[in-house]
Amino acid sequence: MRRFDATQPLSEIVAGLNDWQPENLVAYASMARLLADEQLAGRLRISPRAVMCSSEVLTPEAATRIERAWGAAPFNVYAATETAGVASECRNHRMHLYEDLVITEVVDERNQPLPPDTVGARVLVTVLFSRTQPLIRYEMSDRLSLSAERCGCGLPFALLAGITGRAEDSLTLHSPSGDEVVVHPVVFHRVLEPLPVREWQVDERADGLHVLLGKPVSPQAIPPTQLAETLTRALRHLGAAVPPIVVEFVDAVPRTQLGKAPQIKAMRRNRRRDS
Structure with a gap:
């Protein structure tokens, strides 16, 4: 290796x-x-x-x-530094929990269990194999949903219905009346993923949202004003008072010390250590 x-x-x-x-x-x-x-x-x-x-x-x-x-x-693997592997896809590309290694609880804001196909506010994990530093109902801000289905691959382990990211990956904007409007990353995925760019990042700063586009095939094919207007419409559709949106072309988007490239960098989030 x-x-x-x-x-x-x-x-x-x-x-x-x-x-x-x-x-x-x-x-x-x-x-x-x-x-x-x-x-x-x-x-x-x-x-x-x-x-x-x-x-x-x-x-x-x-x-x-x-x-x-x-x-x-590709095979998707769900893991964290604290827990190591939590789930991964089988040959049918369905995500199985490692139930023999980690107890995974998808819960709401009050830490109450949620039914299948309901996206949780957080995850509580209990690691069964760590003796040096036991983790019992350790809280992670990942947003998951469980599935009630069984997989035809033959594995006995429960399935995840979806992984939508971490709470920190969401932006919290405000409506014209001052109410909070939580913007899920999928809003940006729908607009930015199809673009002919190598990578992208939305960086929330004091002066607005900076959309960083890494090494586009042709900057002329992505009019910044038009892209900003498209994002503005998508955010207004959610009821948000949209801050200024600045589109920037960069050689590469900033990465963390571990080499990750978060697609959403929220200014007001409760930052958790990189894992």
């Missing part, structure tokens, strides 16, 4: 992978999307048997690019 630091220049990672020729590729979802673009452009030339994405939400658009690059749909 060989590890590459996601904060390295992309060209160095591509050169290292071309030299290594991995049989399996495990990457943050945002990095896997970048590598898929490199493969499609012919600069990356690897043939992994499987691609696994973890630590970030894998959007349908990113999964499609990865499948185009390597001919097979």
Whole structure:
């Protein structure tokens, strides 16, 4: 096994992978999307048997690019630094909980259990294998929903219906009357994912929302004013008083110390350590 630091220049990672020729590729979802673009452009030339994405939400658009690059749909892995693996997809690409390793409770704001197909406010996890630092009903701000279905793959473990991200991934704006309007990341996914850009990030700052577009194929194909107007309409549809939106073209969006590229950077969120 060989590890590459996601904060390295992309060209160095591509050169290292071309030299290594991995049989399996495990990457943050945002990095896997970048590598898929490199493969499609012919600069990356690897043939992994499987691609696994973890630590970030894998959007349908990113999964499609990865499948185009390597001919097979990626496997999604749900994990956190504190718990290690919590769930992953089987051969049918359905997300199974690791019920023999972690007890996962999807709960509401009062820590009460929720029925299947209901997105929770948080997750409480109890790790069954950690003896050095036991975690009992440890709170994570991830938003999940359980499924009542059983999978045809033969695994006995329960299924997740969906992973929508963390509470920190949502923006909290206000309506004209002052009420809070929570904006789910999917609002931005719908507008920004189809764009011909390598990556994007919405950064909430004191002067408004800055939409960073990383290395677009053609900046002329993305009129900033038109994109800002499209986002403004989407946010107004939710009832939000929309702050100024500034569209910026950048070489690469900022990453965390661990190399993650959060698509939403909210100014008013309760920041939790990177995991």
